[in-house]
Amino acid sequence: MAETTQRKREVFATKNEFSVAMAKYTAHLSAKFCKEKGIFTVVLSGGGLIDWLCKLLESPYKDSVEWSKWHVFWVDERVCSHEDPDSNYKLAMDGFISKVGIPKENIYAIDKQCAADGDAERCATLYEECLRNLVKEKILPLSPNGQYPQFDLQLQGMGPDGHMASLFPKRPQINETDKWVTHITDSPKPPPRRITMTLPVINSSLYNLMAVCDDNTDQCARSIAGIFKNNNLDLPAAHLTAQVETMWYLDKAAASLL
Template identity: 85%
Template sequence: MTEARHRKWHVFQTKDELSVAMAKYTAHLSAKFCKEKGLFTVVLSGGGLIDWLCKLLEPPYKDSIEWSKWHVFWVDERVCAYEDPDSNYKLAMDGFLSKVGIPNEHIYAIDKHYAADGNAEHCAALYEECLRNLVKQDIIPLCPNGKYPQFDLQLLGMGPDGHMASLFPGHPQINVKDKWVTYITDSPKLPPRRITFTLPVINSASYNLMAVCDDHTEQCPRSIADIFKHNNLALPAAHLTAHVETMWYLDKAAASLL
């Protein structure tokens, strides 16, 4: 393990090794929080994350994790129908959530009807309302400053351009502080309409795990180097912190310029 400023990071030789480590990390925190407070709030993202979580579907994790105590959220979501191939909900349900025993009422997806209609602004408002109601129900605590929800673990990914969630370089959403969930209608990565947690919410999580695997692009290793060597704050992922721990898992290709 290596540290750069506030970041802890591991480099893995292969994506499979990264996936094994991610499963171990997630299972450990699941056990910790289920024991301490009787539930585990975990936030998912899109991209390759669901594939990297596949080791949780194997022994010893599938039969030992207390799935019924999980509460699942999304750090960002594409504003589209659940059945759309672009949907992070569909990706997670097909590849992971439908294969474990998490109660349906513990899976908090974007509003089905307004998502299908493409109403990003309304979807963001409704998702924030959902989070605020869960705070009132003591499912999600507030962080120490009392302003933002504090999830137990967020599992994040970074795009080659240094974006995380749907916070993109050069776009104003990175600066939103008065909301928990905001929206974008001109995402540089299709589809253009999305909702996303704001940066203060992302950084209020107890644990943030950022996993990055290079998909044979030159831009991704450059972005990683810009973050770790130069702390380039023009890249949204450079702003990632957490209340307890911020961990980066990189495969060898993504870390090739470090």
Template identity: 85%
Template sequence: MAEARHRKWHVFQTKDELSVAMAKYTAHLSAKFCKEKGLFTVVLSGGGLIDWLCKLLEPPYKDSIEWSKWHVFWVDERVCAYEDPDSNYKLAMDGFLSKVGIPNKNIYAIDKHYAADGNAEHCAALYEECLRNLVKQNILPLCPNGKYPQFDLQLLGMGPDGHMASLFPGHPQINVKDKWVTHITDSPKLPPRRITFTLPVINSASYNLMAVCDDHTEQCPRSIADIFKHNNLALPASHLTAHVENMWYLDKAAASLL
């Protein structure tokens, strides 16, 4: 394991090794928080994350994790119908969530009707309202400063351009501090309408795990080098911190310029 400023990072030879490590990390924190407070709040993202999480569907994890105590959220979501192939909800349900025993009431998707209508602003407002209600129900605690919800673990990914969640370089959403959830209607990555946690919410998590695998692009290793060597704050992923631990898992290709 290496460290760069406030980041801890591991480099894995293959995506499969990264996936094995991610399963171990997630299962460990699930056991820790279920023991300490009786539940585990975990935030998912899109991209390749669900494929990498599939090791949790294998022994020893599938039958040992206390799935009924999981509460599942999304760090960002494409504003589209649940059945749309672009939906992060569909991706997670089809590839992972439908195969484990997480109660449906513990899976917090964006509003179905406004999503189908493409109303990003309303979807963001309703998702924030959902989070605030869960704070009132003692499902979600607030972070020490009392301003933002504190999730146990967020499982994140970074785009080749250095974006995370739906916080993109050169877009104003990275600067939003007065909301928990904001929206974007001109995402440079399709589809254009999305909701996303704001940066203060992302950075209030107890544990953040950023997983990056290079899909044979030149841009991704350059972005990783810009973040780790130069702390290039023009890249949203450079701003990632966490209350307890900010961990990066990189495959060999993504880390090739470090």
């Protein structure tokens, strides 16, 4: 695998500044990859991410971004109906995707029936099959080592306990290297059944942007300090890297112990 990147960080005084920066960063990479290869592969997460991307729905981005060239994925998903309020797919569709011109066939949600049935293992298997088919179709390239799919941009969030995607502290999924997508049935954060891209897939992304905002808990600030000051690898988010750039966007509360 190519040499990994150092963490970069920016701290923002207000949520508005945070959201403006996220939109600018994402739109810049969209323009870059649409020009270079004709498509942009972007991976979303849940939590507050969709809300923080709100500036993409405003001028100048809403009418200038080449939405028809976007291919959208989820780094993790709750195993529930697509209509369930817990669904990351529903969150993104209602708050973002339905408001822009991303073709339906370019939106890669977990299998609808399998999710409704609550079969986490089967959902993970099917999502990995989807990714492998997209590699065969040349939508997704492989990473330099030829083992994992390589996305252009993954937009991540971190929980107060230092988890990212559905890779939680003291859970075995963080160590999975054979699979592209794995599952969890005992998530410490409800709902318990989830699927998640594995760490090597996450870190094979060209760009990873970790966004931490609106969490004013002391635990969140301690986790950020543990990552940046001590490189505490007990925190899954401390393992985040990328092939080109690993960027952290923090609000003042998250960065308060740095």
